[in-house]
Amino acid sequence: MTELIKNDSEPQLNLRLSPVALIRTALAKANVLAVRLIGPPGAGKTQLLQETLRHLPNGRRVAVIVVNPAAGRDADRLHGAAGVVEHIDAPVPTAAAIWRVLSGIDLTNLDTVLIECAGGLAPLPDLGQDASVAIFSVSGGDDKAMEYSELLRHVSAVVLTKIDLRTVVKFDSQIFRADVDRINSGVALHEVSSLMSTGMFSWLNWLNERQAAKRSRGQQPEQEFNENFVG
Ligand SMILES: Nc1nc2c(ncn2[C@@H]2O[C@H](COP(=O)(O)OP(=O)(O)OP(=O)(O)O)[C@@H](O)[C@H]2O)c(=O)[nH]1
Numbered sequence: 001m002t003e004l005i006k007n008d009s010e011p012q013l014n015l016r017l018s019p020v021a022l023i024r025t026a027l028a029k030a031n032v033l034a035v036r037l038i039g040p041p042g043a044g045k046t047q048l049l050q051e052t053l054r055h056l057p058n059g060r061r062v063a064v065i066v067v068n069p070a071a072g073r074d075a076d077r078l079h080g081a082a083g084v085v086e087h088i089d090a091p092v093p094t095a096a097a098i099w100r101v102l103s104g105i106d107l108t109n110l111d112t113v114l115i116e117c118a119g120g121l122a123p124l125p126d127l128g129q130d131a132s133v134a135i136f137s138v139s140g141g142d143d144k145a146m147e148y149s150e151l152l153r154h155v156s157a158v159v160l161t162k163i164d165l166r167t168v169v170k171f172d173s174q175i176f177r178a179d180v181d182r183i184n185s186g187v188a189l190h191e192v193s194s195l196m197s198t199g200m201f202s203w204l205n206w207l208n209e210r211q212a213a214k215r216s217r218g219q220q221p222e223q224e225f226n227e228n229f230v231g
């Protein structure tokens, strides 16, 4: 006769995953790329998303999550352009809030999740994203790279928007570029005007390459913010 012995001293497996782990697991399983677009208020993030979605052949396979204290208006601007548009009315996104949204979406219909967040000066939470992109604008001034150096250190790309305003706004491209290079050497810098639809190719190409990499081999998420930079 076999005796069943319950070994109480055996360590229990903790099956409760953190929201970040849940996001990473779900995105990896569905081969969906998640990119966070972050920058100062008014930098042109929503306009860039509108223009990006207009150009992307797979726009319907993109989900956009907008996070700011009144994100509904930005979401309204994006409705119809993406397959899914959701908003979180909060100053800073949390992984738990992002997971609440993602867990209600059918990820198998998607290639990409784009998360728009205003901010970048305060410490940011890890959202389980594959990459973060800093968004600055010409009208924001050429000192923004320096001001947002902590953010810049941890991003995979930079988009400088509103380049059409160079003729009317004092902006020294050399200062901005030199600061970007000093803070995050070799990071991709894309200069665009979302309003005039110029310079989009380089940015779209970067995004396409990321999408393709994720689809083909399941890209490793970047460990962007160290523990001191987790809010
Ligand atoms: N001239 C010009 N204006 C732009 C461009 N991109 C955005 N804008 C304008 O800048 C303003 C702010 O753009 P948004 O896209 O709403 O900026 P945002 O970063 O999403 O703003 P928040 O969500 O409030 O942080 C709007 O009036 C846009 O029309 C651009 O490339 N050129």
Ligand SMILES: [Mg+2]
Pocket: 045, 046, 047, 074, 116
């Ligand atoms: Mg916006």
